[in-house]
Structures are given as structure tokens and as C-alpha cells.
Amino acid sequence: MKHESSIVSPNAKIGKNVKIGHYSVIYDNVIIGDDTVIDGFCEIGYPTRMSNGNPLVIGKNSHIRSHSVFYEGSTFKENLVTGHRVTVREHTHGGVNLQIGTLSDFQGDCEIGNYVRAHSNVHIGKHSKVGNFVWIFPYVVLTNDPHPPSETMLGVTVKDFSVIATMSVILPGITVNEHSLVGSHSLVNKDVPTGMVVVGNPAKILCETHSIKLRNNNQQSAYPWPRHFRREYPDSVIKEWESMFGPKII
């Protein structure tokens, strides 16, 4: 199942039914779970001293799209899906069903929860902590240095079910709390309270998230978003959501 033009180290530990595309390179210190697809032109397990010898672990049933580079020393649970040209550096630890969009750049030394969806061109700085069911939209940057350049690294924390919209920057050490929404093109320099919408440069509280109504049904709140958005989540998750948020609204 590996393309004849791929270059696969004999030391790499590769599961059953793994597909490796044209011209892709799998380095030595790599563990790939069963049923995973690696597209073409990828580099999987790019060597780095900073891995401290830890392998790159890709969970089963994952799909890494073409031209992506994953460094040695990171770990991902099952069902990882990426876009094209993703870069992921050492000591990134991702939960189940993580999606990483085209051109996204994960700088390493970060913890990402389960069912997180990062869209295209998302930049996750070192020491970020991202919870479960978080959405991060294009060109968002999670920063870490309060007075660049320095050796002080204050990572950003983004908690469960939060949403960060396009082109927003979260400043070092900030916490975006549960079920909150950062509007597009915002600069967030204060912690975002649970369930609130912040917008602007610098970002200010606009309203509670549940005061935002769905455009196609103005009787219903758009948040918490799991009440109406369920595409590609497994039944087990939807069942959990129904117990938390009630039945699906239309």
C-alpha cells in the first residue's frame, strides 16, 4: 500500500492497511496506526534534536493530506484529519478526531483536546492549551511572548466549545473560557468570560453568546452551537451533547 516512489524507513512502525502516497517520506522514529492514509509529498517524523528521542505517533484511521510536514516527538490519537501543507512541530499532543486545516502551523509544545477543528492557516504558538470541541477559524494566531523577543512563554488557553473567528489574535497568557465566541479580526487582551461574545481591537464584550439567533430560524439561539451543528461528529458525541444541551434544533 505504499507508492513505489515513497521513501519509507525500515525502522518506522507502520500499522495494517496504511496507505503512503507518491513521493512521501517516512523517517525512522515514527509509529503510524492502522488504516491511516498519508497523501503524497509528505514528510512524516521530520527529525529534530528537540524531540528528545520521542517518536511521532499518528493514531489509527487518520488522513494526512499532501505536502504536510510532521516533526518527530508529537502524538495524535485516532481519526486525525489534516488539509494540505500542514506543519506540526515536536511535542504537539492532539486528542481524538482532531482536524487541522490547510497551511496550519502548530509550533509544538502544545496540548490540543478532542474533536478540535482548526480551519485553514491557523497558527498555534508554543504552550497553547486547547480544550475539547473548540473551533478555530482561518488566520487565527495564539501567541505566547508578552514582550517579544524573550524567553518568557505564556501560552493561551482556549476552553471547551469555544469558537475563535477569522483573523483574531489572542495575546499571551489569555484564557478564552467555555462556550465563548471571539468575533472576526479581534485582538483579545483580556480573559474572555464563559458564554460571552467579544469583538474589536482591542476586543470588548458585545453580548452573551446565546443572544445571537440563527439566521434561518430567529426563534432559536445559535449557541451553544452543538444544538444545531453536528456534521461529522460520531453518534457517541451527539448522544452526549443531547444530554447536555437537549435535542437538535432545526
Add this chain to the structure above:
Amino acid sequence: MKHESSIVSPNAKIGKNVKIGHYSVIYDNVIIGDDTVIDGFCEIGYPTRMSNGNPLVIGKNSHIRSHSVFYEGSTFKENLVTGHRVTVREHTHGGVNLQIGTLSDFQGDCEIGNYVRAHSNVHIGKHSKVGNFVWIFPYVVLTNDPHPPSETMLGVTVKDFSVIATMSVILPGITVNEHSLVGSHSLVNKDVPTGMVVVGNPAKILCETHSIKLRNNNQQSAYPWPRHFRREYPDSVIKEWESMFGPKII
């Protein structure tokens, strides 16, 4: 004219005098017009169920630069030119002489007119409609979801001769009307009237476009821009512009 290291499906329909570079991959469901150049490391016709079986069509006399990925199911008329590492997903439909800059990311399900120039790192969300002679500068994002994440998609409309400057975000459902200018680093949350300049976060009307004077000739307005900028447009277009806007100013 295909490099010996390229991988070209025998099912792909490839015109006369087409050049295919080192290590590039041409998939099955692809139609490439005459005299087109595909650089190295490209993937042309990346398979996707979402194409509904439609082919990728690249018009004649096009040039796709290296490391680009075009999905099956999109169509481009003649003279397409791209930078490097462009991503174009299914159901993108581009007019003649489209330019797509390095690292740009077209998400699919969108209509792009004739003679549009997208610079580097432009993100075109699904359901965008871009007219003719539009300019879009680096790191601009056309969004579509009014309350992310949701199943509601309200695309952005950008009309003829408009210009969107660097790092601006256009919010879902917004129309940028003809001959308008969105200044750098703006967040556009209201329709932009014809011939007006908007700037800021959120963007506000600053002035009429034709009150902006050319720096090298303070007697003349910089807009409509076809009065002074004509690089790489064909004679037929310039003739049409002369009838619309008068002779070239210096």
C-alpha cells in the same frame, strides 16, 4: 513534454504542447487545455467525492506554479496563472486571465469573474461571488458563516473593479459594490457602496475613491484604477477601458 518523474493518468485529457514538471501528479478526471504549463510537485485533479464526478478543467495557455493542489470538479478558462502552493477545491469556477497568488486557498463552491487578480495568501470562502477586474490583496479573507460553526452559508459578493487591500476580512453576506476600495486591515460588516473607500475595524466610509490622488501626479485621481494601471492586460481589454474611462493618464 512531461518530465520523466511526473505521474500522469492515462485517463487525463491533456492538450497539445502541455508541459508537466518534475514529480507532478495528474489524476484521472482532468482536462488540460493546449499550451499550458504545470510546474513541479503539483497535484492536478485531486480526487474528491464532492466533485460529483465533474472533471477539473484548466483552460489553454495557463501556468500553474509548483506545489499547487487543484481538486477535481473545478473549471478555469484560458490564461490562468498561479503562484506556488495554491490550493483550489471543488466547484470553483474561474473566468479568463485569473491570477491566484502564492499560498492562496480557494475553498470551492465559488464563482470568480474575468481578469481577477488575487495576490498571495488570499482565502476565498465557499459561496463567494467575485466579479470582473477585481483585485484582492494578501491575507484577505472572504467569510461565509454568520454564526460559526453552522450550516448557514452566506457568501460574500465583490463587484467589478473593486479592490480589497491587505489583511481585510469581509463578513458573511456582505456586498462590496463596483469600483470601491476596502483599506488595509479592515473588518467590513456593512455593504460597501459603489465608488467609496471604507477603512477600519469595523470599517467606515472614509471618502469617495476618486478623491484619492495619485502620489506621482497630484492632479489626477487614482481611481478608477484602469485609467493608469494596465500591466499585463490584453489590448482588447485596454480598448474597452478607454471607451469606459477615457485615455490613459500618466
Add this chain to the structure above:
Amino acid sequence: MKHESSIVSPNAKIGKNVKIGHYSVIYDNVIIGDDTVIDGFCEIGYPTRMSNGNPLVIGKNSHIRSHSVFYEGSTFKENLVTGHRVTVREHTHGGVNLQIGTLSDFQGDCEIGNYVRAHSNVHIGKHSKVGNFVWIFPYVVLTNDPHPPSETMLGVTVKDFSVIATMSVILPGITVNEHSLVGSHSLVNKDVPTGMVVVGNPAKILCETHSIKLRNNNQQSAYPWPRHFRREYPDSVIKEWESMFGPKII
């Protein structure tokens, strides 16, 4: 030292102990200094008429990471280091120990000083002039056209020891003077005075840089940053800094 899958022109002038990775392409008009590493999937010396026949020169002891594209006609002194998928166009001239981050896009016709560090996804427009010891963080854009599109190119100037934080745009013709700091997500439309912090959209003066204190030591100013940040600079530079700024603070 070249991988068997690389394609290296016999006309390229390649120094001693140069390593060329899998599938990389080295074109004709290229000079590579001793002890340099070119990773896989790179294109080095991408041909362009606009080079006027000038070669691409990469100084000794450099490291170009995978998937990068360097055009013919640019020059780099020793110890260039890049991230992945860097694009550098013709007539870019870089000093010693330049770092160019993943996905950065240098448009050419620009001058970059010594010991400059551009982080990920930095966009350097044509006619930019960047001094020595400058830091530029992710998604920063140096622009050049005061009324786009036009033939007028007013490059940005960034002077020694200045720092431009994430997602800021510098408008055409602006000078960012020595030892200044542009805060994140700023739009800079006026010259930045020496030693000042500017922030906002549009950016305004916030304070003097040396009134910003280090978080881990509130008695000490975080600027000039060479007083405390010295990672990966050579002894000769640190010695020079000690004579300029005094001994290292902790």
C-alpha cells in the same frame, strides 16, 4: 551528498559538503556555499526572466527546509536558516544569519540586514528595507502600493533592533525607526519614532519601549531586548551588544 532522487543541474556551482535532500531540484543559475543543507522537495534557483541573468547565491553553512522555493537572482550571506515552504523571489538580498520562517513570502526587490529573524508567514513586499537585528512575527505584511493597484511602489523601512508583532500591517512608505515595537494586530500609517511602542488600528503611540517591564523580573525593562534575549546569536554579536547595552540581565 545529494539524494539519488534529487535533480541537480550540472551548471549549478555547489560548494563542498553540501547536502541536497530527496526530490529537490537545483536549477542552472545557482551558487551554493560550503556546508549548506537543502532539505527535500525544494526548488533552488527557480528560473525567471526578471533575474536579469543574475544567479541565486546561498551563503555557506545555510539550511533551507523542505518545500521551499528560491528564485534565481537573489543573494544570501552565510548562515541563512529557513522554515518549510518559504518563497523568495528575485532580487532579495539578505545579510548574515537571516532566519525566514515557515510559509514566509519574500516578494523580491528588497534588502534585508544581518541577524534578522522573520517568523512564520511573514510577507515582505517589494522595495522593503529591513535593518539589522530586526524581528518580524507571524502574519506581518510590509506593503508598498499607496493606491492599489498602481505602478507606484513606496517600500517600508524597518530600522535596527525593531520588533513588529503578529498580524500587523505597515503601510507604504512608512519608516519604523530603531528600537521600536509595533504591537500585535496594528495598522501602522505613520512613522514610528525611535524607541516607542505603537498599537492599534490605526496605530498610536502607547509608551516608550523601555517602560515595558519583564514579566519575570519587574525591576528590569524588556527593551532593548538584547539585554536579556541572546539565544542562537554568536559570541561576537553578544560582545558587541554588551558594549552597547551593558551586561546581560536575568
